[in-house]
Amino acid sequence: MAFEDSTGAKRAPEKPAAESSQDLKRQVSNHNLIEGEALALLKRPDLPAGVLEALAQNGSVLRQRKVKLALIQHPKTPRHVSLPLVRQLYVFEVMQVALTPVVPADVKRAADDVLLNHLDTVTAGERLTLAHRGSGRVAEQLLVDEDARVAQGALQNSRLTEVSIVRALARPEVSVAMVEAVCQHPQWSLRREVRIALLRNQKTPPARAEEYARTMSPAQVREILQSSKLPANVRNLILKELKGRERK
Numbered sequence: 001m002a003f004e005d006s007t008g009a010k011r012a013p014e015k016p017a018a019e020s021s022q023d024l025k026r027q028v029s030n031h032n033l034i035e036g037e038a039l040a041l042l043k044r045p046d047l048p049a050g051v052l053e054a055l056a057q058n059g060s061v062l063r064q065r066k067v068k069l070a071l072i073q074h075p076k077t078p079r080h081v082s083l084p085l086v087r088q089l090y091v092f093e094v095m096q097v098a099l100t101p102v103v104p105a106d107v108k109r110a111a112d113d114v115l116l117n118h119l120d121t122v123t124a125g126e127r128l129t130l131a132h133r134g135s136g137r138v139a140e141q142l143l144v145d146e147d148a149r150v151a152q153g154a155l156q157n158s159r160l161t162e163v164s165i166v167r168a169l170a171r172p173e174v175s176v177a178m179v180e181a182v183c184q185h186p187q188w189s190l191r192r193e194v195r196i197a198l199l200r201n202q203k204t205p206p207a208r209a210e211e212y213a214r215t216m217s218p219a220q221v222r223e224i225l226q227s228s229k230l231p232a233n234v235r236n237l238i239l240k241e242l243k244g245r246e247r248k
Helices: 021-029 035-042 049-056 065-073 079-086 091-099 105-117 124-133 136-142 148-155 162-169 176-184 192-200 206-213 218-226 232-247
Strands: none
Touching: 021 035, 021 049, 035 049, 035 065, 049 065, 049 079, 065 079, 065 091, 079 105, 091 105, 091 124, 105 136, 124 136, 124 148, 136 148, 136 162, 148 176, 162 176, 162 192, 176 192, 192 206, 192 218, 206 232, 218 232
16 A cells, blocks of 8 residues: 655655564564464574574474474474484474475484384384385384384385385395385386396295296396395306306
8 A cells, every 4th residue: 555745746655664584683682572473483494594593492382293393394494403402302293304395314314213213112103104104214214114004104105215115125024015016116127226136135026037037138147146135046056047048
């Protein structure tokens, strides 16, 4: 809406003065600050790091879990503030930090580390949720979970990568069921590096091992079998087939 001055000319309404950093610091340091006000401030991407640090020192409002989580997730929160706070969150709050796009990479990694270090202490239901919805690093660890439902859930995680699958297949604790699940997976079973990992794994079904060997050159298969843990009889069958292919 426009206003008229003494000459009758229209003028734009005056804009309120921008809040200074000191004004904001006083506001967030106020021990009467309530949760809603703090959350509204934390939605502002332009908050200076000093203001966020001052908010972190306001113990009365930081007791509110939503405020603590929003503070950690703010892209300008200093690392020395956010990293210790991550350890004070609940399991799914930590997962949320790890998956928030604007959170700095090192803070996301710290959140993943917290989850990985506590997987043995969380319930099977929580691990199942983490398997489906957690980061790729967490899903990779859960591929070798002793609970088959959790391991299967991790295999369906959209953030899982080929590298994670290959690393999991190289671990001695990976279950027969998980190896077979990878063999049957419509996406991962077609990947060349995954097939190589399966040819090295002693728990790969013989029929699958022979099938994957046929998709590779004889020289490559021989190289893989040198470090393979497949049973000797399976390796011998593959080598015998290779010789037949070469004669043809």
